[in-house]
């Protein structure tokens with residue numbers, strides 16, 4: 057194995073309080089963009105996401121420019137209220153990079169929000185080699201970002217492991233491309249080769 061690609065939210069950290077804050081903020085931004093009240097915006101997001109699986113796709117279906125949405129969201133969201141530097145995460149990245157593996161981060165967020173979240177976790181750009189956001193490629197489950205990561209790492213899919221917490225949205229496309237896959241903090245995904253309870257567990261496998 058030559059590269060590890062990791063999802064950010066729900067994979068590098070777990071926080072139901074931040075998730076709730078993110079949802080509330082997303083609804084606020086959608087309400088503002090569409091000129092509707094928050095209850096209606098919540099209903100629209102809920103119903104659209106049931107069909108389209110991701111917030112990124114849902115906002116587009118609702119007629120909102122994805123980049124505008126994430127830019128407004130990044131201004132409104134305050135992740136450091138809920139997330140704090142995680143020394144074990146830093147150690148994980150240091151160990152993985154000691155093993156000369158290419159580390160790519162992959163999120164459907166825009167770059168500004170992704171960097172804000174990583175900053176709160178104490179993950180600086182010395183921890184990883186590449187960051188692919190929905191500013192750089194079509195969001196997951198589109199294969200575009202997965203392919204971009206592979207080309208940035210200069211590896212074939214068989215040489216890469218994808219780690220994520222969403223079965224249909226990220227592990228399925230990664231598997232379809234031929235990557236090895238690890239599900240984290242969830243279980244039962246048919247596209248996952250391995251199951252992890254923590255990133256530390258991964259260090260004993262690779």
Ligand SMILES: [Mg+2]
Pocket residue numbers: 063064065066067220221222
């Ligand atoms: Mg996730």
